[in-house]
Amino acid sequence: DTAVSQTPKYLVTQMGNDKSIKCEQNLGHDTMYWYKQDSKKFLKIMFSYNNKELIINETVPNRFSPKSPDKAHLNLHINSLELGDSAVYFCASSHRTTGTNTEAFFGQGTRLTVV
Amino acid sequence: DAKTTQPPSMDCAEGRAANLPCNHSTISGNEYVYWYRQIHSQGPQYIIHGLKNNETNEMASLIITEDRKSSTLILPHATLRDTAVYYCIVSFSGGYNKLIFGAGTRLAVHP
Numbered sequence: 001d002t003a004v005s006q007t008p009k010y011l012v013t014q015m016g017n018d019k020s021i022k023c024e025q026n027l028g029h030d031t032m033y034w035y036k037q038d039s040k041k042f043l044k045i046m047f048s049y050n051n052k053e054l055i056i057n058e059t060v061p062n063r064f065s066p067k068s069p070d071k072a073h074l075n076l077h078i079n080s081l082e083l084g085d086s087a088v089y090f091c092a093s094s095h096r097t098t099g100t101n102t103e104a105f106f107g108q109g110t111r112l113t114v115v
Numbered sequence: 116d117a118k119t120t121q122p123p124s125m126d127c128a129e130g131r132a133a134n135l136p137c138n139h140s141t142i143s144g145n146e147y148v149y150w151y152r153q154i155h156s157q158g159p160q161y162i163i164h165g166l167k168n169n170e171t172n173e174m175a176s177l178i179i180t181e182d183r184k185s186s187t188l189i190l191p192h193a194t195l196r197d198t199a200v201y202y203c204i205v206s207f208s209g210g211y212n213k214l215i216f217g218a219g220t221r222l223a224v225h226p
Contacts, residue, residue, distance in 0.1 A: 004158070035214075041200075043159065043216035056213055090158050103149075104214060106158030 003027050004107040006091050012113045013081055021076045021110045023091030031055075032074035033092040033104065034066060043090070049074050050096055081114045088112070117217030118142065118205045124221045127197075133190040135220050137203030140184040146205045148179060149214070150188045154199040159216075162188065162201075193224045 004025045013019050025032065033056070034046040048056035049068040063079045074093075078085060088111050094104040120138040127133040139148060149164040163170055163177045165186075170177045176189040190197055200219040207213070 037156075042218070043153075043202075043214075045213055045215070048213065088156065092158075103161035103164065104159075105161070108158050109156065 003105050004091055004093055006089075006107040006110050008110060009108065010111050010113075012115065015081055015083060015114055017081050018077070018079045019081060019112070020078070021089055021091075021112070023074050023076070023107060025072055025091075025093040025105070027093055027095075027105060029093040029095045029105075030071050031094050031096045032068065032071070033094075034074065034076050035090040035092060035106075037088040037090060037109070039087070047074075047076075078112075081112075083114050086112055086114045117215050118146075119203045119217050121201070121203050121217065121220045123218065124223070127190075127193045127222060127224050129195060129224055129226050130192055133193040133197065133222060133224070135188040135190075135201050135203075135222065136185065137188070138185045139203070139205045142183050142205050146207055148177065148183075148186050149204040149206050150175070150177065151202045151204065151214070151216075152197075152199040153202070153219070154196075159202065164206075193222075195224050195226070198222060198224045 007022050031050045033048045037043045046060050047066045052068045065077045068074045088109045090109045091107040092104045095102050147164050150162040151159040153159045163175050165177045179186045200221050202216050202219040
């Protein structure tokens, strides 16, 4: 059983299109994240949701809109795609505990190519 | 920006111990040290984390200096499958895993 699954794995699309990436976790975690890994291989956090509530929103263009229908799902919708959006997008989840941290589990990534 | 400094690359012979250093001189009292790795563009994989004490699990050992300004991840018997980029991350214990990744150390394990 895949703990954190993303679909699609690969996505090739034209500039200006709107696309969505879906993420689901079956670990019972209450917190989910989106990270972006660019061509230079740096991983940066974009968003985090806890129990469907947005808690982290880094400086990300508002063309990116996360949506969490329930705590097991966090989807990423991107409007008006640009060449610079080409990257690998990773979804992750973890369980929030008070006073300590637990590990985050990552999906296998979605490689987005904008042409 | 990442609060850690790691060497960009290291080599290790298969079967030997791999010792990966990390400096985190500005770590604060409630921040943990985490290690993750990323194998060939797969999703990052959690390895181990600690606050003050040394930690060991089935994957690795984490040695944290007494002043907590540096740490070492030890893979006791490296295999070819341990070839990956290893990230040392300092993370606030506020309950949300806002992981700030640096460039990491690219570990190459060779036969």
